[in-house]
Amino acid sequence: MTIREDEVNHVARLARIRLSPEEVRLYQDQLGRVLEHMKELEGLEESAGDPAPADPSPLREDEARPQAWGEPLLANAPSVERGCYRVPKVLAVLALGLCLAPAALAKKPGPQALEILRRGVIAYEEARFDEAVDLLGQAMDVQPGWGTAAAYRSMALWTSGEVAGARRDAQLGIRLRPTDAESYAARGLARFVAKQLEPAAKDFARAAKLDPQCAMAFFGMGSVRSTQQRAQDALANLNIAVKLSPRSAVAYIVRGTVQEKLKQYSKAAADYTKVLQISPHFVWAYYYRGRAHRELKQYPKAIEDLTQFLGRFPDFEDALYFRSNAYYLTGNFKDALRDLDHVISLNPKNGLAYANRGLARSENGDRDGALQDLRKAKGLVSPDKAEKIQAQIDGLESSLSTPESAPKTEITGTPGKGLEPPDEEVEPAPKPKEQAPQPPLPDQEPPETKGDVLFIK
Amino acid sequence: MTAPLQAFEIAGRVRAGEIRAESVAAACLDAIRDRDPGLRAFVRTMGPEALEAAREVDRKAARGERLGPLAGVPVALKDNILLRGVPTACGSRILEGYVAPYDAAVVERLKAADAVIVGKTNMDEFAMGSSTEHSAFFPTRNPWDVERVPGGSSGGSAAAVAAGLVPLALGSDTGGSVRQPAAFCGVVGLKPTYGRVSRYGLVAFASSLDQVGPLARTVSDAALGLSVISGHDPRDSTSSPGLDEDLLRLSQGGCRGLRIGLPREYFPEGLDPEVSAAVRGAAEVLAAAGAELADISLPHTRYAVSAYYIIAPSEASANLARYDGVRYGRRAAGEKDLLSLYEASRGEGFGPEVKRRIMLGTYALSAGYYEAYYLRAQRARRFIRRDFDEAFRSVDLILTPVSPAPAFRFGEKADPLQMYLADVFTLPCNLAGLGGISIPCGVTRSGLPVGAQLMCRPFGEGLLLRAARSFEAAKPFPRLEEKTCG
Numbered sequence: 013m014t015i016r017e018d019e020v021n022h023v024a025r026l027a028r029i030r031l032s033p034e035e036v037r038l039y040q041d042q043l044g045r046v047l048e049h050m051k052e053l054e055g056l057e058e059s060a061g062d063p064a065p066a067d068p069s070p071l072r073e074d075e076a077r078p079q080a081w082g083e084p085l086l087a088n089a090p091s092v093e094r095g096c097y098r099v100p101k102v103l104a105v106l107a108l109g110l111c112l113a114p115a116a117l118a119k120k121p122g123p124q125a126l127e128i129l130r131r132g133v134i135a136y137e138e139a140r141f142d143e144a145v146d147l148l149g150q151a152m153d154v155q156p157g158w159g160t161a162a163a164y165r166s167m168a169l170w171t172s173g174e175v176a177g178a179r180r181d182a183q184l185g186i187r188l189r190p191t192d193a194e195s196y197a198a199r200g201l202a203r204f205v206a207k208q209l210e211p212a213a214k215d216f217a218r219a220a221k222l223d224p225q226c227a228m229a230f231f232g233m234g235s236v237r238s239t240q241q242r243a244q245d246a247l248a249n250l251n252i253a254v255k256l257s258p259r260s261a262v263a264y265i266v267r268g269t270v271q272e273k274l275k276q277y278s279k280a281a282a283d284y285t286k287v288l289q290i291s292p293h294f295v296w297a298y299y300y301r302g303r304a305h306r307e308l309k310q311y312p313k314a315i316e317d318l319t320q321f322l323g324r325f326p327d328f329e330d331a332l333y334f335r336s337n338a339y340y341l342t343g344n345f346k347d348a349l350r351d352l353d354h355v356i357s358l359n360p361k362n363g364l365a366y367a368n369r370g371l372a373r374s375e376n377g378d379r380d381g382a383l384q385d386l387r388k389a390k391g392l393v394s395p396d397k398a399e400k401i402q403a404q405i406d407g408l409e410s411s412l413s414t415p416e417s418a419p420k421t422e423i424t425g426t427p428g429k430g431l432e433p434p435d436e437e438v439e440p441a442p443k444p445k446e447q448a449p450q451p452p453l454p455d456q457e458p459p460e461t462k463g464d465v466l467f468i469k
Numbered sequence: 470m471t472a473p474l475q476a477f478e479i480a481g482r483v484r485a486g487e488i489r490a491e492s493v494a495a496a497c498l499d500a501i502r503d504r505d506p507g508l509r510a511f512v513r514t515m516g517p518e519a520l521e522a523a524r525e526v527d528r529k530a531a532r533g534e535r536l537g538p539l540a541g542v543p544v545a546l547k548d549n550i551l552l553r554g555v556p557t558a559c560g561s562r563i564l565e566g567y568v569a570p571y572d573a574a575v576v577e578r579l580k581a582a583d584a585v586i587v588g589k590t591n592m593d594e595f596a597m598g599s600s601t602e603h604s605a606f607f608p609t610r611n612p613w614d615v616e617r618v619p620g621g622s623s624g625g626s627a628a629a630v631a632a633g634l635v636p637l638a639l640g641s642d643t644g645g646s647v648r649q650p651a652a653f654c655g656v657v658g659l660k661p662t663y664g665r666v667s668r669y670g671l672v673a674f675a676s677s678l679d680q681v682g683p684l685a686r687t688v689s690d691a692a693l694g695l696s697v698i699s700g701h702d703p704r705d706s707t708s709s710p711g712l713d714e715d716l717l718r719l720s721q722g723g724c725r726g727l728r729i730g731l732p733r734e735y736f737p738e739g740l741d742p743e744v745s746a747a748v749r750g751a752a753e754v755l756a757a758a759g760a761e762l763a764d765i766s767l768p769h770t771r772y773a774v775s776a777y778y779i780i781a782p783s784e785a786s787a788n789l790a791r792y793d794g795v796r797y798g799r800r801a802a803g804e805k806d807l808l809s810l811y812e813a814s815r816g817e818g819f820g821p822e823v824k825r826r827i828m829l830g831t832y833a834l835s836a837g838y839y840e841a842y843y844l845r846a847q848r849a850r851r852f853i854r855r856d857f858d859e860a861f862r863s864v865d866l867i868l869t870p871v872s873p874a875p876a877f878r879f880g881e882k883a884d885p886l887q888m889y890l891a892d893v894f895t896l897p898c899n900l901a902g903l904g905g906i907s908i909p910c911g912v913t914r915s916g917l918p919v920g921a922q923l924m925c926r927p928f929g930e931g932l933l934l935r936a937a938r939s940f941e942a943a944k945p946f947p948r949l950e951e952k953t954c955g
Contacts, residue, residue: 020828027831028793028808029824030816038821039828046829046887050775053845056852062854065847072706084570090800097795102807465877 014044065278085125094154095122125155132161133228139261139291144168159188163198166205172264182206190215193223200232209236227257234263238270246270261290261297268300277307295324299331302338304329329358333365336372345372363392367401374408383408473500473633476542476690479842480583483541483800486530490541494523494585497543501588501634510619510629512548514588515555519543521798523585537582539697544579545638549596550591550681552576556919559672560594560604560622563818564798573670574705575639575681575698582697590625590638594820595789596674598622599888600877603822608879611654612949613917617876620650623684629951630684633944637694638684643674644777645871645895647682648907652871652920655909655940655947656689657937658684660895662927663902664709666695667702675784676707678777679875685946686946688908688937692720695930712928719931725759727932729923730864734770735894741874746910747919748870751940754910763864767856770897772849777896778889779833779846785823786830794816824886854901858884861926866936869894871907871920895923904930908937908945920949 020039024031031039091098116343132147150166152158160334160369162183170178185202188195200215213236219229234250237243250267254260268283284301285296302317322328336351352369355362370413390398474482474493482488498516500504505511521886526541546552549559551569553576558564572580579586593603601609601624611619612632619628623640627650630638630839640647659682666681673679683694696716702708731752736745756762792798794814803811851909860867873891882888898905903924910921921940925933 019832023828023832023835025812026835027827028790028811028815029827030809030812031817032816035821039825040883042825043829043832046778046889047842049886050779050846053772053775053779053842053849054844056769056772056849062848063851065851072703084568085796088570088797090566090794090798099795100804100806100810273948299859392551407811431715 013048013298014040015047016040086122094156095125096156121151121155121158121160123153125158125161128154129158129161129164132168133164134240135173136164136262137228137257137262139265139287139294139297141168141172145172145174147329159202160187160195160198163188163202167201170205178205185415190218193219193226193229196222197226197228197232200229200236200418204232204236204239209240212236227253227254227263230256231260231266234270237265238273241273243270243273247274252284259290261287261294264290265297265300268304272300272304272307275307280304281308294427295321299328302331309341311342312340315342327354327358329355329362332358333362333368336365336368340368340372340375348372349376361392363389363397365389366392367397367404370401372406379408388469440462473636473686475687476539476685476693477634477687479542479636480538480540483526484536485528488541490523490526490530490583490585493541494519494587497585497587497635501629504632505532505629505634507615508612508619508632509607510590510609510625510632511545511547511588512558512560512591512604512606512625513556515552515586517589518555519585520920522580526583526585526711529583535943537584537697538693539579539582539584539637542637543587543635544584544694545588545590545614545626545635546576546586547592547596547623547626547638547640549592549641549672549674550575550589550639551672552586552589555589557589557672558606559596560592560601560606561792561818561820561823562605562799563792563815565657565713565818566799567797569670571670573665573681574667576670578698578700579639584637584697587635588629589628590623590640592625592640593622593646594823595672595785596622596641596643597785597822597826599645599649599892600748600879600882601625601650602879603820605820610911611876613655614876614915616876617917618653620653620872620876622646623658624650624653627651627656627658628684630654630656633686633950636685637690639681639694639698641671641674642680642682642899642905643678643781644899645892647684648871648895648898648905648920648922649892651684651907652909652918652922653876654685655918655920655949656686657688657909658682658907658920659691659695659930659933659945660898660905661695661699661930662709662904662925663899664707665712665904665928665930666698667700667705668707669702669704675781676788677784678781680899688720688906688941689933691759691906692716692934692938695934708907709928712816714931716930716934720934720938722935723759724755724936727755727760727866727936728763728864729755729866729868729936730763730765730860731761731868732765732767732770732860734767735869739873740870743911743913744870744872744874746917747913748868748921751908751921751944752868753912755936758943759912760936760939765860765864765867767853767860767867767897769849769852769856770893773853773896773900774890774893776846776849776853777892777900778829779842780850780900782826782830783833783843783846784830786827786834789819789823789827793876794818822885850900853897857897857901857903857924865925865929865932867924869922869924871895871922875913875915875917875919898924900944902927904928904933906933906937908940910940910944912947 020036086092089097128151132144135144145168148161151161151281162181166178166181166185182202182205188199190196190199196215196219200212203212216229216233219226230249230253234246237246247270250263253263264283264286268280271280281301281304284297287297298317299321302314305314315338319333332351332355336348338346349372352365353367366385366389369381372381386401390401479493501514528680551557551573551600553569553572557569591604591609593601594605598621600618601621609619609624609628611617612628623646626638626640629635631654647658647660661680661682671681683691685691701710752762793811799818801817804810804813905924907920907922908916911919923933923936
């Protein structure tokens with residue numbers, strides 16, 4: 013007996029074996045004869061009775077056990093890329109560019125990917141944001157579509173002011189199906205970046221419940237509460253975060269900003285000092301601490317910090333403005349004027365800068381210049397501030413004949429309530445980084461300290 | 470040429486501090502280097518690793534630590550048993566470059582017993598064959614006659630033991646692959662009861678049949694090997710729990726009073742007269758030692774070849790689906806889509822016998838043929854098992870030939886069906902899940918060893934070893950050294 017050629021070809025296709033025409037002919041004959049012999053089993057039909065099948069093998073419960081040899085397994089594959097087995101397209105005609113990682117691999121990142129992710133998260137915590145973005149990107153190269161890495165990268169990008177990229181990653185991170193504390197915390201960060209504050213808070217709460225040691229959950233919750241202006245709640249969470257993760261610079265930064273909101277400026281300055289100990293190259297901490305020192309009337313320290321910061325970002329308007337305040341308040345009108353010139357050149361509509369320059373010019377004896385600035389300022393600020401500025405103008409004009417008796421401006425350093433320039437966007441605007449850097453962390457601008465003006469009596 | 474040391478002697482002397490494991494390993498490696506080129510029993514030796522393992526045994530001894538039952542005994546592994554960090558090819562091109570990422574359960578046990586693993590032995594590709602001619606690398610030669618096959622599929626392990634290159638080797642037995650080469654090479658080969666030895670780390674061929682078993686020159690050494698590799702392992706779900714019997718003690722006691730059945734279906738018309746005479750002679754030796762002989766019948770024996778060559782290839786077609794050119798081994802170059810990659814990698818990577826069996830199994834499982842072949846084969850298997858159940862009500866052991874004829878010449882059995890039919894005496898033992906042992910029982914006029922097979926009830930290896938041992942005591946096994954020296 014032989015079997016037909018098309019039968020051999022059919023079976024070969026089922027068995028995924030490519031046969032040469034000679035092999036097909038050979039197997040037609042050989043399989044035919046073997047199968048012919050097996051027809052003898054038909055003789056069993058007449059046998060009486062049918063023995064019971066043997067007892068089935070005993071079964072045990074499935075239980076997952078860790079296997080420590082993922083890498084040697086992959087090392088046996090003929091072609092590997094980024095932790096996946098590399099294969100050609102499934103269907104040549106459709107030219108689908110699918111990553112054919114087996115389902116298990118696609119879900120479960122390998123040790124290499126996990127290690128890169130871990131380093132990326134540490135870089136983020138230690139405020140090395142560029143490095144974090146880079147490492148988390150590498151983790152996603154190894155493990156494409158990895159929601160956890162995408163979520164952390166969204167936070168790192170957000171913090172670096174790269175809003176569009178942050179949003180893209182956040183969308184990927186939001187789709188994450190969390191299974192453990194780490195993935196809940198990751199999705200929470202993605203939701204936070206996507207401004208879904210309450211869902212984010214739920215994720216962080218879940219993460220903290222699953223793992224009470226999960227510092228990232230407390231950090232995330234602190235960030236949410238801070239954004240919601242719930243300062244005490246934020247503080248409570250951030251206190252736990254820094255306790256669990258003493259090297260989490262980001263947690264100190266957010267706690268510092270919360271302390272600023274609560275006017276606890278010396279605590280804020282201490283937090284920023286901690287940040288600088290962890291991550292000395294993170295110059296934004298100088299900016300924050302300089303701001304806090306200004307509030308604490310420690311003007312030389314404020315000037316020192318802001319100068320450090322401006323060495324890296326010389327055109328950052330707020331830093332220049334704050335330093336000009338500090339110079340002014342230490343009587344250094346010349347440097348105050350130089351900074352205010354710079355601020356006005358960067359933003360010709362900064363009314364407070366004109367107002368302060370007017371005062372500084374007046375101190376320098378440039379009454380005409382002072383009046384010019386104050387009049388300009390009046391048209392750029394809100395009506396109540398305009399009123400105060402008008403009082404200054406009146407004072408200057410009345411002292412025309414006796415300039416030496418011009419009232420010494422009393423310096424209080426008290427923040428000018430309600431005198432802020434138009435609110436900054438809550439999220440950093442996607443501007444070129446070097447020219448107009450945006451402050452790191454989405455929620456760090458202390459709302460009431462921004463627009464200090466010097467002449468309030 | 471002096472007789473090489475037995476595993477028992479080596480372990481005893483190493484434990485007693487009379488010889489060092491390192492010098493045993495070195496002598497073994499020298500013997501392989503000098504004499505294996507004429508046989509090609511080994512596909513790989515692990516010289517430096519073996520010497521280091523032996524030195525570690527010596528260091529343990531020097532520290533006064535208790536040494537295991539295989540202290541310093543050189544052991545060879547069939548190349549379908551995983552040894553961590555060492556390539557495992559199963560005699561196949563498709564596993565080119567594969568390095569075992571972990572130790573098989575039997576290897577863990579050997580290492581724990583202080584054995585020294587010296588090399589991997591040749592085999593028919595994926596254990597499919599009865600001659601070791603189907604190794605993709607080279608055939609192994611029978612030390613008794615290098616023009617003849619050593620049997621298979623554990624031909625490398627059998628030849629290595631027969632030639633005195635190692636005292637102990639492991640093989641795997643799916644349809645006779647330990648017992649038949651043992652018979653062809655004049656050594657002892659034991660196929661344990663299904664479930665006695667863990668297959669974790671044994672490359673799967675037919676999972677309802679596969680077992681790992683020892684090959685040795687004496688029954689004592691085979692018993693020693695079996696006692697080390699036996700035992701429960703949760704990683705093989707077919708491994709039987711609760712086996713902590715002392716096999717070495719159970720193998721003592723002679724065969725007086727044991728009832729041994731000779732099934733008439735195993736002594737058919739066409740059986741080689743010298744084989745028939747040698748096996749019947751073995752029965753007389755056992756009877757002289759006190760065993761009672763009985764003629765019995767195992768009426769469904771005639772279906773064993775058909776049942777086996779449907780069931781084993783069906784299981785193999787599923788087990789070997791994993792060789793796809795993606796996860797390990799050989800990958801065909803230049804294929805443009807995934808299906809072509811599978812087909813080309815498997816078409817290039819598998820040899821003719823493996824392709825034949827995968828095709829056969831795929832055919833038997835395919836729509837329209839499943840009932841006619843696979844279900845009928847399973848039914849035949851149940852009849853075969855029932856035959857044994859009934860026979861073991863009246864006898865303790867069953868004595869048969871291992872193979873209808875002694876070792877054949879290379880190329881003599883080119884027709885697959887003829888090769889399959891020659892397995893008729895070893896297949897039923899696997900189909901019924903019994904224990905079986907092949908012992909040398911004579912030499913033909915042309916100087917080829919003949920093997921006798923004893924089969925036992927599931928987990929009755931104690932009795933099996935008792936009978937084999939008393940046969941060995943009454944009629945010492947023919948020795949290759951005596952032949953070559955004489």
